[in-house]
Amino acid sequence: MTKLILITGVSKGLGYAMTEGFIKQGHTVIGCARSSEAIEKLRQKFSAPNDFTIVDVANEPQVEKWANHVLGKYEPPDIVINNAAITNYPAPLWQVPSNEFSQLIDINIKGVVNIIRHFVPAMVKKQRGIIVNFSSGWGRSTSPEVAPYCASKWAIEGLTRSLAQELPALYGSNSSQSRDYSYRYAFYLLWRISC
Numbered sequence: 553m554t555k556l557i558l559i560t561g562v563s564k565g566l567g568y569a570m571t572e573g574f575i576k577q578g579h580t581v582i583g584c585a586r587s588s589e590a591i592e593k594l595r596q597k598f599s600a601p602n603d604f605t606i607v608d609v610a611n612e613p614q615v616e617k618w619a620n621h622v623l624g625k626y627e628p629p630d631i632v633i634n635n636a637a638i639t640n641y642p643a644p645l646w647q648v649p650s651n652e653f654s655q656l657i658d659i660n661i662k663g664v665v666n667i668i669r670h671f672v673p674a675m676v677k678k679q680r681g682i683i684v685n686f687s688s689g690w691g692r693s694t695s696p697e698v699a700p701y702c703a704s705k706w707a708i709e710g711l712t713r714s715l716a717q718e719l720p721a722l723y724g725s726n727s728s729q730s731r732d733y734s735y736r737y738a739f740y741l742l743w744r745i746s747c
């Protein structure tokens with residue numbers, strides 16, 4: 553059965569690869585990224601009902617506007633993939649400029665929460681959906697010169713596990729499940745609102 557899949561950060565890397573792969577399999581992808589050039593190329597390559605929008609996930613009004621557009625046009629997504637993230641320029645923590653640290657936290661943590669805040673209520677109402685938050689090997693380990701990135705991915709691990717506990721408790725769904733898929737480089741934290 554084809555799925556409606558919402559992915560953040562589709563302009564390159566894993567987000568682009570997932571977009572291409574899911575569409576090849578017949579699924580519909582709703583995607584966002586900041587690069588207007590890349591979004592235009594995606595629109596040309598993958599036609600409707602696939603839908604690509606310029607959105608900065610760190611900008612809550614932009615996310616809210618995107619959610620209103622998506623939820624007005626489509627059913628709530630079957631799967632939300634919080635993929636968009638940045639890494640810091642490698643440096644000891646005390647040398648990381650304040651604005652660089654803030655931008656990384658705004659995208660990697662607050663961006664994920666902005667998406668959850670504006671899309672998950674519709675999924676909860678429908679009692680159906682899967683949410684995937686991309687973590688990292690550095691969400692469970694540390695290395696020098698990547699402290700901001702490590703901090704953001706450890707935060708993703710924590711907020712994902714907490715949210716997974718909230719959903720069944722708040723919405724009385726006995727079928728909520730939380731799973732944790734480990735791969736060599738990235739950890740994908742995932743839970744189902746309902747089977």
Ligand SMILES: NC(=O)c1ccc[n+]([C@@H]2O[C@H](COP(=O)([O-])OP(=O)(O)OC[C@H]3O[C@@H](n4cnc5c(N)ncnc54)[C@H](OP(=O)(O)O)[C@@H]3O)[C@@H](O)[C@H]2O)c1
Pocket residue numbers: 560561562563564565566567568584585586587590607608609610634635636637638659663686687688689737738739
């Ligand atoms: N690649 C790895 O080896 C690896 C390992 C562990 C975990 N991960 C995780 O996997 C995910 C994808 O990694 P990747 O290597 O594919 O990254 P990437 O190649 O750098 O791509 C990141 C994507 O996120 C988008 N993005 C960044 N900031 C954004 C924002 N504020 N709003 C919307 N989109 C934004 C970028 O597009 P724009 O710049 O156009 O906005 C781009 O499409 C990340 O969560 C990363 O932490 C990757």
